Amino acid sequence: MDTELILMQLFSGVALGAILVLTALGLSIIFGMLGVVNFAHGALFMVGAYAGLWVASLTGSFWWGLIVAPIMIGGFGMLIEYFLIRPLYGRSIDDPLLLTFGLSYVLVEGVRIVFGSDGIPFPTPSSLTGVVDLGVGFFPIYRIFVVGIVFLVVVLLWLGLEKTKFGLIVRAGARDPTMMKVLGIDISKVWLLVFGLGVGLASLGGVLSGPMRSVNPEMGALVLAEAFVVTVIGGLGSLVGSIVAGLLVGVVISMTALFAPEMATIVMFALMAVVLLIRPQGLFGKLA
């Protein structure tokens, strides 16, 4: 097989992986900080895609959708944390998981009521259509753009967590929330913001993936399973793990699609099973 085709497929794997990185990062940040596995993560990804589409059609510009939708849905996420998840702290770890699962039902059905059950095409913005010749082959501009945006977000997130005072509080809070309370820091505000941030990352993923796959109310189901696979491979709560495993899974899916298309979705689950056999805590996870 010619190298150009393999390179192109490799790159589209990276673009797919970039979206997975965003979703898994959101899931992982929320878990690392709040100890909550957000089962509504896929549904919120889907809601984000619809919100992006809606804002873009209102303003006539994809860019507004890209910026406004994640902030909007991130804010919505904070409402979820405040009114629904907060009462469950201190109860069984399964309770927030069950609640967010029920919530995903409500969200999917709510979107069906507002936007209808059929998929809606999400047009690629005209400035990002077409392909560009990088010397080794032609690559779709939109996918390069997606990889660039995700890279930017990851760098900003890293800077935010490592170099700011807020990041210090977040990292310390993930390690020992009781000590943070003793030191006089209102940890519940941090949790609120972190949940909003995680949900915002998922909905940014939703908006970005819109032009790459069509937008429909069921799209969250596969996304949730993918995000779980990535976080289990990378290690739940590990940000580096989310990034490495996200890119790995993306590349593995799209390389499999090249050689055995019918195995493309199956292979990531097989990869997860192998990781579980060898390292149950994930590649970058710590043993509990």
Add this chain to the structure above:
Amino acid sequence: MTSPALAAPSHARAGKRAQFRSLVTRYRVPLSILALCLLPWLLPSKALAVNVLIYGVIAVGYNLLFGYTGLLSFGHAAFVGAGAYITGIAIGQFGVPWYLAVLLGVVGGALLAFIMGALSTRTRGIYFSMVTLALAQLVYYVALQASAWTGGENGLRGFTVSKIELLGFEINFLDPVNKYYVLMMFAALALWIVSRILNSPFGAAIEAIRENERRARTCGYDVERTKLLAFTLSGTICALGGTMSALHLAFVPLDSLHYLSSGMIVMMTLLGGASSFFGPFIGALVFLVMEDVFSLWTSHWQIIVGSVFVLFVLFLPKGIWGTFLTKVMR
């Protein structure tokens, strides 16, 4: 001065309640079978009664793991689906007699549960839910791709069982009442097995693991093996439910393998009350009646069911039967 005179009746009432509880617990299997015998005549349609029966068995099997062992699996649709698909394929493509097909379905489901259990019980805590979900989705995508066997997206058809020979009698299986009572025998068997498991030392061991895994380990229990056994038994009962649904519908939808179907089992169990014997069956009944009633009003009935579930998690995490036991029957 007031206390002895006033306390006596309430004391007697409390004693009566305790007596009632222990009676209900002792005769839980005959009582449930009695209730199941009456069920088709209490519900608006026989089809709804059969559904309650099937999902009741599935929820009871699921609860062995969720309620009693304390493991929240989001992958039990895989065992329900495996039971249904294997039964359907055995009858439709190999012409196997129905009872053998049921046996094959149950054994196949048990085997799948053993494999998935061996992988997922290696993980701890919250990982378990995610891993069971992902492994069950693997089964879903395999069934989607293996369309030559499973019919892919269209589901599995073409294996109608129209009559059943039992003890020399020939029963018309297309008649809904006959169908109900034939399937009820399977349900009775499942309930008896689960009750027997819960009364055994093994039943005490899984509850010990739910309450305090570390202490159970210190007491010398092999926690991993016990969990794996509980997982396999629970999956086996769910596979039996799956074969029942295949016989009932003469059709296996692909969606029966989807994690949303697993979620439905979780919802039923929690609505009725996990870690109680009657809870899951009551939950299946309430869930399916809600579906039946609300889907007449609106095609978006799931938004109502989802909201009810969210409210239950927030305010009544013990479910209907669990709350009844702790609040009323104390």
